[in-house]
Amino acid sequence: MIRILLADDEALMRAGVRAILAADPELDVVAEAGDGRQAVDLAISHHPDVALLDIRMPRLDGLAAAAEIRGAAPGTAVVMLTTFGEDDYIAKALDVGAAGFLLKSGDPRELIAGIRAVAEGAAYLSPRVAQRVIAQLSGGRMVRGARARDRVEALTGREREVLALVGAGLSNAEIAGRLHLVEGTVKAYVSAILTRLDVRNRVQAAIIAHEAGLVA
Template structure:
């Protein structure tokens, strides 16, 4: 069972999300919060697997809450929610460890699919809006690009190939087919690469590849 926490300052939005998720046999909404501070407390209380987090809220916004949660030993998977296609600070949340980004007008089946995807340990890199965010908010000077490229030097040539494929939003199965290796081998490469880079998830690796100008 996937345990989900809903975080939004609008009761109507939380109610709508609950109505979408509750019918699923493998998903349980374990709690709600109206702002980021309540969300941090609710995570400690309910221990959700996935948090659907609004970006703009009073008291503490979703970005600050996401950053605080990522400092914990075992943070939940966080999907950022917003009304805006290009929110000013979502890239900051992705860097802090959020694993997805959805617009609030996302189709119900896609919302449910996103919850299942991140709960299974994958990142949401395929949606067009996420790619737009990575493109828009990861612009850097050339000197910074070189610095990011040097961070990737710790990877072997094969790990480098795999991480660049991850940055393109490919699943392990798709990477295996493209690079002619087994899914188990791909999974091992991804795990070792994230460990070497000091990252928690695939989104952070994808951002680094983009910042290095290699996507």
């Protein structure tokens, strides 16, 4: 069972997300918060597997709440809910350790897939969110692209394949299926990739994959 903390200041939005998650018997919303401060407190007291946070919330916004949760409850992975108008916040969320980015207007199946992936230790970027992240970070695109390509050159051919799929938002299980590998082997590849690229998490690796042109 994947235990979830749901935080959004709009009760109607929380109800809608809760209803979507209820369709999967392995997902359980164990706590709900209407603001960022309450979300932090509930994460500390309930130790959920995943905290699903709206970016804009009263008292403490989603970014600040994510940073506090990652520090006080490191076993809780953070997924940010966003809209297309909040590119700025998405970029900043990379620095606070968010492992997932989902659109409120996205496909409900994407919401479930994202939470499952993050709970399994993967990262998940909605494909459309990933496009916006790269666009938002595109200042000096040629320089960034050249640097990313240089870093990717240090990887083996198979590692580049795995990195491209990480950049496309696939979980370890999905990558294993795509490349006909066992999931444990994929985990080992991902760990090696993070070390070689000198990045902290899969989200940062995914950005490098996009900048290097590994993801269409």
